[in-house]
Amino acid sequence: MSSKKVVIIGGGLAGVSAGFHLAECDPTVFEKEAAIGGLCRSFTQDGFTFDCTGHLIHLRNPYTKELIPRILPDVFDAHERRAAIYSKSTITPYPFQANTYGLPPEVVKECVIGFVDSMQAGTNGGPKNFHDWVLRTFGTGIAKHFMLPYNEKFWKQDLRTITADWVSWSIPKPSLEEVVNGALGLTNKGMGYNPKFIYPKQGGIDCLPQALARPIRDVRTSQSVEYIDPRKKYVRMTSGVEEPYDYLISSLPLPVAFRMLKDTPDTLVDAAQKLHAISVLNINLGINRPNIHDQHWIYFPEHQYIFSRVGFPMNFSKAAGPEGTSSMYIEITHSPVEKMNVEEATEKSISDLQTCGILQHGDAVLTRHIIDLKYAYVVFDDHRQTHLQNLIDYLETRDIYAAGRYGQWDYYSMEDSILSGKKAADAVAARINIS
Ligand SMILES: Cc1cc2nc3c(=O)[nH]c(=O)nc-3n(C[C@H](O)[C@H](O)[C@H](O)COP(=O)(O)OP(=O)(O)OC[C@H]3O[C@@H](n4cnc5c(N)ncnc54)[C@H](O)[C@@H]3O)c2cc1C
Known part of the structure; x- marks a missing residue:
């Protein structure tokens, strides 16, 4: 075991992957929510399991193709995208x-x-x-x-x-x-980056962060970082807990991390605040009719429909809901500064689903579970192109390694986020070995 202390902030996939790959160094993971997983959390309600919209695993990298079945043997079914x-x-x-x-x-x-x-x-x-x-x-x-x-x-x-x-x-x-x-009308099969995917046979996508977190001995949930002092090298939680570190891995969204970072030039803090992301209001529904649709998910380009995508989890896992029912996830993108009226958005979604014939007369909503994802899709704009690398490099000069979709401010899949956590862990491991 190393005498150097590694602290990881953010217990989403990137954070727990960093912890998994540094388990021998005994890192501490701090997560602000009551459970780890971040965007890969799953929620069970009235017999239905919902993820944060659809979370389907597409493996392209040889490392993750070996790792995931090793830590989760016989857990997944393979599917061809519909x-x-x-x-x-x-x-x-x-x-x-x-x-x-x-x-x-x-x-x-x-x-x-x-x-x-x-x-x-x-x-x-x-x-x-x-x-x-x-x-x-x-x-x-x-x-x-x-x-x-x-x-x-x-x-x-x-x-x-x-x-x-x-x-x-x-x-x-x-x-x-x-x-x-x-x-x-001649079929073109298998186009795009995700023609096939895997998904757990039972339960939700949270099995992935749970499995990665297993070897990490010190995972502390309900601990929200209040600030990072890079000079004295400690993190302080809103609970008052303070933890010193030699190396810090941050999977927090960059604008959040920079707001917390003491003694940082205003120009960098401002540049981080101007990184732009789109939010997603995710409405999950349980419906009292089986086989409500045969697709895995459907895109809606037309403006009269409030949602941009609707998916059907029970078409990738029968166990996602009770027999005789169907489940759906609805994605409505919005600006992070726009406060959505959840009740209105839900009613409009249900009426739009009726208009396009997905919901029929007599269908009843058995349960609804709503999640507003503030940081959902990173916007690629000139500001990002100009400032991103400077921000990440600055953190590294302070012994802070940025990881994950919002730590690296990139269009990362789950696989990318796992690899990003590993990359940060490898960088820290290299520093520990040489220092
Ligand atoms: C709508 C949507 C659908 C997606 N679908 C897919 C898919 O089908 N397939 C796929 O491969 N990928 C998908 N992704 C991408 C995937 O979710 C991400 O790549 C991955 O989950 C990101 O993990 P992360 O650890 O980088 O970030 P996060 O999961 O956001 O983790 C960051 C963690 O930091 C914590 N945190 C924040 N602030 C603090 C604080 N102050 N103190 C302590 N902790 C804090 C958060 O609570 C969170 O747990 C999707 C993403 C979205 C938004």
Whole structure:
């Protein structure tokens, strides 16, 4: 065991992964909520298990492909994605750009012709912003009928203020053949980064943080960090508990971490506060009818529907609700400064689900569980591009290693967050070994 003290703040996936990989050093993990897990917490209510919207595991990295079945043997079922788009009163398979068959013929025509035109257009440098990238990549038809309305609804801002540096892996770009196949109703299977996923057979996604936390001896929940003193090297909790450290790993959102950091230049604190994220109001429902839908999830690009995505957990785990019922998760993105009226949003969601035929006459809501996720999706903008690395580097000069989706302020999946926690742990382990 090391004589150096490692403290980890934030007990989400990145924090517990850092603790897992440093277990021999006996780190202490502080988590402000009553349970660890962060965005990967699960909630059980009236026989239903809900995650924070859908949390499905896509493994691409050889390390996590080995690690996860090792710490959770025989826990998961594998699934082939069933995702769709609901627009113009029609359901088409995901991704929209390669599956336009079934939409009104004039829409299909605009999508195909726009795509061909975009292939012939000169490039004249890289895309200026996300809006420009959409038009260049998909053409005017796909942009008009899905990409722009969906993303404007989702990001709640002008897409010209969003950069295009995050889209290449997350949004599938079809070939001409795939666009034509999709227009004719010939199936394009397996497109995008998540055509397959795994999910626990029983219980929710919180088995993942729970398993990673198992070897960590000192995990303290209901402990909210009040401030970090990087000069005297200790963290203080709002409870009054103080803990000294030699190395600190922070998976707190960067704006939060910088607000807590004593003796820090105002310019850096300000830069961290201007990092921008979108929040998600997550409404989970239990419904008194089985097999309410056959999809895993559905995207809603049209503005008349309040939600951008609705998913059906019982289609990835039968055990997510009692027999004879269905469960749903609803995602409504909003600006973090907008206080949502939860009652109104729930009523509007239910009425929108009736309008599009997902809820039927006679369906009753058995239970509802609502979570407002303040930090949900990092916004990629010029400010992030200019300041992010400076902020992370500054922390490192103070022996603080930033980890996780909001610690690194990136579009991280669960796998990425686990790897990010490991990376921070490896950096600390290297320092301990040489100091
Ligand atoms: C809506 C949504 C859907 C998603 N779906 C998927 C999916 O299907 N598949 C996938 O792979 N990934 C998905 N993700 C991404 C995944 O949730 C994240 O990558 C991962 O959970 C982030 O873990 P983290 O530890 O970095 O952050 P978090 O989970 O946010 O952990 C940070 C922790 O810090 C704690 N904290 C904050 N302030 C303090 C304080 N003052 N003191 C102490 N503790 C504090 C928080 O309570 C939290 O527990 C989704 C994300 C969102 C938002």
